[in-house]
Amino acid sequence: MTTYSKLKTWRAQMSALETSILICTREALLTCDCTDKSPDQRAPQNHVFVAHLFGSVVNVLCAALSRASRAQLKDCALLSREDIAVLLITRNDVWGRHGIRAKENIEDCKAQLCVEMKIAIIGQSSFAVDVYKAIRDNGHEIVVIYTIPDKNGRADVLALEAEKDGLVVKKPARWRKKDPATGKFHVLPEMLEEFRNFGAELNVMPFCTQFIPLDITEEPKYKSIIYHPSILPAHRGASAINWTIIKGDKKGGFTVFWADDGLDTGPILLQKETSIKENDTLNTLYKRFLYPEGVKGMAEAVELIAAGKAPRIVQPEEGASYEPYITMKPELAQIEWNKTQQELHNFIRANDKVPGAWGIINGEKLAFFGSTKWKKDKMPKKAREISVSEVPGKKVFVHDGGMLLPSNDGKFVNVDTIRLENGKSILAKTFGLASANKEDLVLSPDEKESVEKLRGIWKGILQMDVDGESEFFEAGGTSADVTRLIEEIKFGTGVELETSQIYMATSFDEQSNLIIKKMRGEDDNKLILDKIEMDINRMKISFPHQMFINGEFTDSSNNTWYESIDPNTEKPICKIPLATQDDVDSAVEAAEEAFYNGEWGTMNARDRGRLMYKLADLMEEHKEELATIECIDAGAVYTLALKTHIGMSIDTWRYFAGWCDKIHGKTIPINNARPNNNLCMTIKEPVGVCGLVTPWNYPLMMLSWKMAACLAAGNTVVHKPDQNCPLTALKFAELAHQAGFPKGVINIVTGSGREIGQALTDHPRIRKVGFTGSTPVGAQVMASCAKSNLKKCSLELGGKSPLIIFADADLEKAVRQVCGAVFFNKGENCIAAGRIFLAESIHDKFVKQLINETKKMVIGEPLDRSTAHGPQNNKIHLNRLIEFVQKSVADGAKVVCGGNRVKRTGFYFEPTILTEVDDNNYAAKNEAFGPIMCVQKFDDDDVDDVLERANNIEYGLAAGVFSKDASKVMRVAKRLHAGTVFVNTYQKTDVAAPFGGFKQSGFGKDLGEDALNEYLLTKTITMEY
Known part of the structure; x- marks a missing residue:
């Protein structure tokens, strides 16, 4: 059968190639006449066009083959590696005669079609499941799965997944026994015999807590490979990730190595590394890199072995270390308070979430999580001072952002979560305060079913009947059970919980409420606010009357107030905080943190748009309430407020939400730096922290015109509404929080334009000001922007x-x-x-x-x-x-x-x-x-x-x-x-x-695509190649 005939038959069995490609292939092969003639006999008059065509078709074919699974290739059994080599060699020959350079290496393409192997997976947990799936999907035959025995009647997730696929699953309690005469351990003969019968050619061990005898690891043709979460030879041992961070390593990563006698000293097959970020924890480093890239790395290692390209690099002695297993020795997780800020930060985050760095505070054992270095020169506002005998300086400080722990160099580390001695976790900012009352939720039938699934999971783990007051840890639950609990909740309800959330919701009712709220998409971070409630306009309305800074409603720093007046009655509605320069600084600081270090700065543009759409939906849901507030606060006529003040505000948010993922630069043709080529492109970037100052005629609509474009571009905001009518802006902040905007993205400060507006335009860390108001004040704004830090500004001013x-x-x-x-x-x-x-x-x-x-x-x-x-x-x-x-x-x-x-x-x-x-x-x-x-x-x-x-x-x-x-x-x-x-x-x-x-009348635009450019920077990137 000719290569073309094989192609034609193969096309009928695989959908990866289009019919048009086959036609082009046939024409190219016939024109080049390369299937039946030697290279010397091929027509020298072939045109470059045909050469390009043929080469391109071969490239598409090889790409399709590399994407196909071995199972598909095995089914068709038509195209051999030699067939592909013929096509690639022919392509290179044709291209070479026409000055076209082949970029792919023939052996690399052939390696994509390497033989399948018979593999045994030995391991447990979700990581092992994903490694198993990756190897399975690559077409290898999984002959057996070995995992841990069922615990309390429940199988490990690897066993569950393998059984779905109809695989043989073995759950040995042990692999070896101790010889009483010699005191040495030997493999159980029956285990070795059973293992040999499966005919595995390679053992893959992604994550395994059992000790596997050397007889088992050495039995397969290609031996065994193991995943280890450090860059060997550094940090051998079970707590490798912890020690990587404790030691302050700048790089972390994983190693796939050939199995040894259990001391992590076997030859290295491959390694991958990543930079460790300042606030990486054991948990974040694992989720961000070690888990997803580790799965890929294990699959890649198997492919290298199958292709005969897997190296065996002897581990060097230089840099080798073996540290103890912290989880098995709780005393190793105890904080020694005589540490520098960096050492203390490293120690806490290295043990976050397992096992948890703990210390003694006034005789009570507390574990600390969510560590960040405190970089400010002063204590936060309203920080509660607590005398502590065990720490340097004898004081800790509790504030809205957590608890500040002192280090021996006069600095502080902030933690956001504390686990008490009874196993329950609390927000650090609530330490020493009375706990909140239990929350009762009204459940739908589907939600009730989810609660019963959770009850079954608890019952299986704890082996006891469970009611609403049952406490997980008091009933005997352990940290190992927490891992299992998280896995089973994920598989049973589809909700993925963090370890810290389990420790903060330790009772059955608390945990079931947490899961239901997650399923509903509700924010678990409760907003504490002092609401004004009114019965007016045939409805009940409510709204905050405090400033909104860093995700919280707050009074002014000097506790001063002014009155908001109803233009219809000339009577006060409520008191509003009169902000100070310190309040502006706090708001800018929050916006800056959200922009540079928060979730907002790394959020996908489309996700940003979804938040804005959700906010618009909430505004529409509350449109009658918002219109009513605009009436009493600004004197707007209700029918007009409903249609224009609020209606156009909603339209604005939806319009700019749609723009979020459509902001892009251009590629620009420029003169090349010959003999090389150049690529020139522009990208659009957000400005940073923006200050917005809006007038009193359309309070919510003017906010929306500016802020929607500003946030769509990816910036964060400090907004000052007009002093006369700030209430819809504050209600808007409440809705923004409900929509799920991260803290610090939107900040609302109230007060006079003369003081607060001036503070915004003068602020050195604000990069853009958007102002609507009178022409004389606009001129002052422009001058202040120029004098402060030459910040960008747009002005919508007076008119006649x-x-x-x-x-x-x-x-x-x-x-x-x-x-x-x-x-x-x-x-x-x-x-x-x-x-x-x-x-x-x-x-x-x-x-x-x-x-x-x-x-x-x-x-x-x-x-x-x-x-x-x-x-x-x-x-x-x-x-x-x-x-x-x-x-x-x-x-x-x-x-x-x-x-x-x-x-x-x-x-x-x-x-x-x-x-x-x-x-x-x-x-x-x-x-x-x-x-x-x-x-x-x-x-x-x-x-x-x-x-x-x-x-x-x-x-x-x-x-x-x-x-x-x-x-x-x-x-x-x-x-x-x-x-x-x-x-x-x-x-x-x-x-x-x-x-x-x-x-x-000013310059710059609100609304339309042009408005986005007011809040964007254009960066030019030029590359030579």
Whole structure:
């Protein structure tokens, strides 16, 4: 059978190759005529195209074969290694004659198709399961599984997995016996005979607690290989990972070695290493590298043996060490307090989670977990000092982040979890406090079934009946049982628990609640907050009234407060913390830690998007509550708050959530540095910690416009809402915590702009400021950003937007749109039409219609569904509006509608229309930021003049034009100096459309893809090859 015929038959049995590849292969083989002729006879006139084609097809074929399992190759039994070699040699010959270099080594490709072996797996636990699966999937025949005996009637997970596959599973209690005469151990003859009958060619020992006699390890043709979690010859022994970290090694790793007499001295087959991170623990190092890479390493070692390429490197004596088994000698895990910070940190994390570094604190034996080096110069706020006789300095400090343990060099190590002498674990920050009450959950039928599965697992391990009050460790559970418990919970319920969680939920009820909450996706980290509760708007609402820093609600550092006022009643709603510089420092520190060292900084972009989607869903779930809070805190009309203030906020979060995994750079063609080539690319990176300062007109929406883009780009945030209305921002923080945002990612500090806003713009560790507010304050923000650390800033500032109405406009529509353009949201709108230019021929008629339309507006309480116009945000602003009208009238303007404060409780101001306003009038040059319409005339025929007047101002946020003449409106739109121009409409903003101004209305964009660039840096990478 020719090679091509084999290919054709093989294609029918394997789906890895497409029919088109076979066709191309056939054509290439026929054109090159390489299957039936010697290399010397092949046509020298073959084109480079054919050479490329043939070579590419062979590459695809070999890649497909390397992906195929041995079982598939065995089934087809068509393509031999020699067939592949023929194809590769032919390819290299064809390519060589046309100057094409082959990159693959023939022997490496042939090695991919090496023979299968008969293998015995000797081991236990999930690690052994995954090694078994990897070797099995590579096509080797597993002839037997040896594992530990059942414990309390339950088999090891390796036995369970192997039995599913129908394999022979043996569970010997022992492999050897002691000769009374000599005192030496010998293999049990019946065990050796049984083992020989399986015909294993290789023993693979991933993790095994039993001693396997040398007779067994030496019996197979290829002997035995063992996994060891250190870079041998260093750290021989069962506690290799612990000692790697205790000794402060910079590198850790594993070794696959040829089995010896049990002293870990056998020849090395392969080794893999990784850098040990500053806060790696035994647990994290194992999960991050030693487990996943160890599984791959064991499978790779088997392939090397099968290919005849496995080395036997004698272990050197230099660097060799053998340390004792810490778990078997508890005294080895005791902390000697006379250690440096680094030594103490290494010791605690090396024994985290097993067996747990322990020390005596005031006579009580405590084990410590979650160690980090304390790098700050001062103690945390509100730290509780506890006198301790056993430690240097005689004091430890308990704070919101854990417990600070002193070292002998005057520094501290922070731990976040403590295990008490009774086996129960607690958060270190709660040490010395009364424990919380038991939590009762309402369970679904499926959840009840999961609880019963857990009860069965406990019963199997403890061999006793289990009720809600049963305590795992008091009933005889051991640390070895914890490992089994975690494994069985994972296989039985699908929930994966950490060792520390078992120790913190030691009763059956606590553990079942923990599992149910994990299944529900709930955050186990309870949020403690002081809520304000109100019965209003036919619903019960609640909201925090403290600042939100590092995942916790907190008072200000100096315990000072101010009152938030309801604009409708003029009465206080609640007290709000008045933040200080220290509070800003704490918030920046938390954001910086979250960005550089926290989960957020390493989170996948798509996972970041999922969090943002979840937050948007929570906002929608609470939209009526959020709208109600916006009404009482900012004076927003409820129907508008529901649709715009809250509705557009939700849309914004969903829009930018979708952008998270679509932020990318470009590849750029550049001139090559000949004779070499160059690759030039850009990548997008987050800026870092961003400070956001937002105004009072749309509290939640302005937060969302900036923060959603900021977080989508991967930054962390310190946000200062306006002092007058911070409540929806604080409610938002509560929802963000519920959504699962890691601590420190979102921080909300409350207080005055003069102090807190200034502190943000001056802060040397904030890298970007996003500000919305007035132009004068924006200029100060920009100056502070430049003077502090030249931080990036974007400014959305004041406006005096012109709206031009030509005589040929749809006047009925234009009247409605003009009223909305001015009076929308009580005129507290940055893009409000500050100047209405009416064509002279329609001026009088249009003004009358404006007055009629304005008088239809219902002024009333924000929560009344019929209300169209509510109170202004605050009293200072109300007084400024009154003053604005007075100055405008003094300059010659005429009030034709409104102009006064409404005679009722609350900060109400009448919708006002001013006419006879010339270009030098106070009303034409200054932003009202309220319900004041300024009407001006222009000559119908002089388009250039009205454009000159419209543009003759230092603002350029928005503009509008109404006319039925499409050509005219497009010409006018292009000539208007504004970041947004509306044509035959107004106020039509969308989350996908960039929003931002020109001139002194600021720079930078909110919304749309452009907004992302405000919070990103572009890095260029150029490579030569």
